[in-house]
Amino acid sequence: MRLDRNQIGGLVFAVLGAIGLWAAWGLPFGNARLPGPGAMPIVLSGALVILSLALLFADHTVAPEDASAVDMPDKWGELRIGATALLIMLYIATISLLGFFLDTFLLTFVMFMLGAPGFRILWPAIGGLASTMVAYGLFVFMLGVPLPAGSIWGG
Amino acid sequence: MGWLMDGLIAGFTTVLGAWNILFCFIGALIGTLIGVLPGLGPTATIAMLLPLTVGLDPVTAIIMIAGIYYGASYGGSTTAILVNIPGEAQSVVTCIDGYRMAQNGRAGVAIGIAAIGSFIAGTLGAVAIALISMPLINFAIRFGPPEYFALMLLGFVVLLALSKGAVIKSLIMIIVGFLLSMVGQDVVTGEPRYAFGVQELMDGISIVTISMGIFGLGEVFYNLERLSTRPVQKVPVRDLMPTREDWRRSSMPIARGSVVGFLVGLLPGGGATLASFVSYAMEKRLSKHPEEFGKGAIEGVAGPEASNNAGATGSFIPLLTLGLPGNPVTAILLGALILYGVTPGPLMIQSHPEVFWGVVASMYVGNVILLLLNLPLIGLWVQLLRVPYRYLFGPLILFMIIGAYSINNSLFDVGALLVFGLVGYGLRKLAFEAAPLILAFVLGSPMELNLRQTFMLGHGSMDYFLTRPIALTILVVSLLVAIMPAFGFVRNALGKARAVNEL
Numbered sequence: 001m002r003l004d005r006n007q008i009g010g011l012v013f014a015v016l017g018a019i020g021l022w023a024a025w026g027l028p029f030g031n032a033r034l035p036g037p038g039a040m041p042i043v044l045s046g047a048l049v050i051l052s053l054a055l056l057f058a059d060h061t062v063a064p065e066d067a068s069a070v071d072m073p074d075k076w077g078e079l080r081i082g083a084t085a086l087l088i089m090l091y092i093a094t095i096s097l098l099g100f101f102l103d104t105f106l107l108t109f110v111m112f113m114l115g116a117p118g119f120r121i122l123w124p125a126i127g128g129l130a131s132t133m134v135a136y137g138l139f140v141f142m143l144g145v146p147l148p149a150g151s152i153w154g155g
Numbered sequence: 156m157g158w159l160m161d162g163l164i165a166g167f168t169t170v171l172g173a174w175n176i177l178f179c180f181i182g183a184l185i186g187t188l189i190g191v192l193p194g195l196g197p198t199a200t201i202a203m204l205l206p207l208t209v210g211l212d213p214v215t216a217i218i219m220i221a222g223i224y225y226g227a228s229y230g231g232s233t234t235a236i237l238v239n240i241p242g243e244a245q246s247v248v249t250c251i252d253g254y255r256m257a258q259n260g261r262a263g264v265a266i267g268i269a270a271i272g273s274f275i276a277g278t279l280g281a282v283a284i285a286l287i288s289m290p291l292i293n294f295a296i297r298f299g300p301p302e303y304f305a306l307m308l309l310g311f312v313v314l315l316a317l318s319k320g321a322v323i324k325s326l327i328m329i330i331v332g333f334l335l336s337m338v339g340q341d342v343v344t345g346e347p348r349y350a351f352g353v354q355e356l357m358d359g360i361s362i363v364t365i366s367m368g369i370f371g372l373g374e375v376f377y378n379l380e381r382l383s384t385r386p387v388q389k390v391p392v393r394d395l396m397p398t399r400e401d402w403r404r405s406s407m408p409i410a411r412g413s414v415v416g417f418l419v420g421l422l423p424g425g426g427a428t429l430a431s432f433v434s435y436a437m438e439k440r441l442s443k444h445p446e447e448f449g450k451g452a453i454e455g456v457a458g459p460e461a462s463n464n465a466g467a468t469g470s471f472i473p474l475l476t477l478g479l480p481g482n483p484v485t486a487i488l489l490g491a492l493i494l495y496g497v498t499p500g501p502l503m504i505q506s507h508p509e510v511f512w513g514v515v516a517s518m519y520v521g522n523v524i525l526l527l528l529n530l531p532l533i534g535l536w537v538q539l540l541r542v543p544y545r546y547l548f549g550p551l552i553l554f555m556i557i558g559a560y561s562i563n564n565s566l567f568d569v570g571a572l573l574v575f576g577l578v579g580y581g582l583r584k585l586a587f588e589a590a591p592l593i594l595a596f597v598l599g600s601p602m603e604l605n606l607r608q609t610f611m612l613g614h615g616s617m618d619y620f621l622t623r624p625i626a627l628t629i630l631v632v633s634l635l636v637a638i639m640p641a642f643g644f645v646r647n648a649l650g651k652a653r654a655v656n657e658l
Binding site (some may be wrong): 003005006008009013014016017019020024025027028031032033034035036037038039040041044045047048051052054055058077078080081084085088089091092095096107108111115116117128129131135138139143146147 | 317324333337344348351376381463544545552553554556573582586607611613614615
């Protein structure tokens with residue numbers, strides 16, 4: 001069975017609502033005179049589950065443009081986003097080690113490569129170096145943001 | 156009227172300090188810079204640039220944000236006219252006739268009248284804000300928890316009535332926003348909620364990371380999916396000044412657009428986008444030559460451009476007087492103000508008069524700066540438009556990463572940025588509107604606090620509302636707004652508004 005956008009959304013938010021219920025269950029609910037910290041989370045998570053299930057099982061014939069399948073404009077599109085997200089994760093994981101300058105160069109270099117119309121090395125490298133130097137000058141020199149210097153440089 | 160003049164003079168004195176003018180200028184410049192980039196509207200631009208303002212004093216920060224806002228809005232109009240791509244929803248209407256004017260060789264006039272129309276509307280709006288706010292504040296000063304709760308409820312009901320797409324999806328977004336606002340310590344007892352033992356979550360999620368992720372990074376991801384290069388025609392831009400005939404045709408649309416836009420801007424869920432559409436429809440109906448609309452009628456640029464600027468100004472009133480934002484831009488602004496230690500609301504004008512009057516005056520000054528900045532620099536903006544997205548996304552992402560990091564000098568925030576970026580992209584793909592989510596996120600804590608205080612004050616009995624006539628009236632109005640769409644004629648009228656609304 002192929003799910004449409006509303007059904008995927010309904011499913012995701014129903015699960016999130018259930019997690020919200022589970023995580024708030026242990027909090028004191030309080031009473032009408034003195035509602036506790038758990039009251040609103042439990043009520044809202046419950047409402048989220050119910051609304052999401054309604055969206056999941058609703059009759060979707062009413063709004064055809066809303067229920068259309070996920071659009072797919074470019075066959076590399078989602079791959080590019082996945083790769084970029086992964087890059088950012090790697091960047092976070094390695095910045096303390098490599099330091100802002102080297103890590104940022106690698107990040108922007110690969111991002112320029114991802115964006116290039118074909119396989120290129122020289123221009124992405126120049127673009128990456130230029131972006132890194134501008135960012136370094138602006139944020140580290142001028143604005144004094146204490147970005148990690150990198151432990152391999154003894155920072 | 157004395158207080159008005161005193162306040163305005165104080166406001167202008169604040170804004171016209173060299174330091175503040177500089178930041179207003181920088182804001183307008185970077186705002187336009189990002190605003191002309193495709194797919195990045197004022198919300199995304201403000202969200203992305205917010206970290207730059209952290210650390211400035213509140214007045215300077217808010218003046219800079221105001222500059223960014225006007226710059227971004229204006230950048231959107233420029234792309235709409237020159238390349239038929241609205242930088243944001245509020246410029247969609249400008250595409251219709253503005254782009255046709257550009258094709259007819261009148262790009263310069265279209266851009267010129269858009270700037271002048273915005274300037275006039277912004278000026279009228281700033282005066283109106285100063286006039287309306289005082290009585291509203293004097294009224295709101297008597298509000299207690301039940302009144303605030305009822306007002307926020309009314310806001311969400313109106314938002315749902317005006318929102319685009321299925322009501323159930325907007326409701327889901329509102330609830331998710333509320334739940335996200337509950338991450339961290341409970342507002343009354345201090346008990347941790349939804350922190351899952353993570354130290355960084357104890358203080359709650361920052362408005363900066365959530366808005367930058369959903370509106371900034373999410374938009375970049377969405378655009379990254381479709382890297383196709385768009386054709387940028389060479390449109391000669393010259394003769395920015397409108398002719399006498401252009402003036403004659405534009406003056407009334409600008410005047411009408413200013414008034415209507417301002418009124419629409421006051422509505423929760425209203426704002427610049429809806430204002431521009433209302434103005435376009437109105438001008439087309441009133442025109443002696445409706446057949447020219449869609450073929451390059453200058454009224455179709457002047458009216459909506461004035462209207463969206465007035466709408467933006469109007470949407471500041473509920474924020475400044477009641478502390479209640481009605482659209483994503485003002486929601487982010489509210490979050491930012493709280494971050495700077497200023498809580499907008501009826502008490503703000505007493506505790507921080509310089510912020511209130513500074514914002515009012517900066518709207519005016521911001522418009523002047525834009526007029527001086529945009530018209531001469533038009534060549535530069537056109538050049539920027541030609542830079543393909545494939546080369547832009549890297550530096551944009553880097554900028555957001557550093558911005559997120561700089562708030563607390565913490566990598567945790569960069570991770571949060573990525574998570575919310577993916578959330579924003581996912582919502583966009585699944586056709587869920589993010590605007591109700593961000594409003595609910597910002598209003599979640601005050602709404603919960605006011606509701607719980609109402610329960611406590613009323614000893615758990617709903618009869619308490621009967622002793623509060625203002626709160627009761629607002630609740631009844633909310634109920635009416637909620638059931639009105641059941642009537643066919645209301646539904647038809649709402650259907651038209653909802654189809655074009657950005658929220």
